[in-house]
Amino acid sequence: MPKALVVADEVDERLWTGSVRSLDVDLVVAAGDLPYDYLEFLAGALDVPCVFVPGNHDPDLSGYTRYGGLSMKDGFPTEWPGPAGGINADGSVVDVAGLRFAGLGGSIRYNDGPNQWTQRQQSRRARRLERRAKWRRRRDGREVDVLLTHSPPLHLGDREDPPHRGFACLHRTIATLRPRWLLHGHIHPHGEPVPDRVVGTTRVRNVVGHRIMEFPR
Secondary structure, three states: OOEEEEEEOOOOOOOOOHHHHHOOOOEEEEOOOOOHHHHHHHHHHHOOOEEEOOOOOOOOOOOEEEEOOEEEEOOEEOOOOOOOOOEEOEOOEEEEOOEEEEEEOOEEOOOOOOOEEOHHHHHHHHHHHHHHHHHHHHHHOOOOOEEEEOOOEOOOOOOOOHHHOOEOHHHHHHHHHOOOEEEEOOOOOOOOOOOOEEEOOEEEEEOOEEEEEEOOO
16 A cells, blocks of 8 residues: 655755655655755655646746656756656546556746646646557556645635636546546645545545645555
8 A cells, every 4th residue: 555745836845854754655745836955855765656647837848858857958968957856646647656647737828937828728738648548558557556746626725716726627537537536736725634636536636735645455
């Protein structure tokens, strides 16, 4: 049963110390808007892999190709701006620590910042992700365990103000992939309790801050 430290949006300074080594986890899962050196520290201190999607306050990671320790962009070697050793699941299906993740980073477009998408743009990205997940499932029979996003689905834990609206396409992605979990950030609870939402067989959880989660197989 893999166990993960799941983080998003809010740095917990108590974790940014050596005391984090007391946690017994198999991986770090990050849903965006956290300093990349924070993610590097967590994964390094715990000696576990880190899978993440970028948030709307993170650097733009699009266009980079990575071959082991070498990063390329536009055909030239360059330094990758993401967390060292991190696995960017945005738009991809990745297997980490015995779990299959499908990822969609970013938020609804509200200004000219990075990692922001209109509803139509994110819908196109989601369809590509769904095709990749279906191809992987046909190849090895494995389903997606976790749909990792920065923003929530529309009307499932989002807000009415324009920057914090959710994505309508995620309802289709949930129905298509039927993941056990959708984990998202972006919506700060500000101390209010945030109940999980359930859509079919998928549990939708806001993971702003940090949580320790177990993922039964």
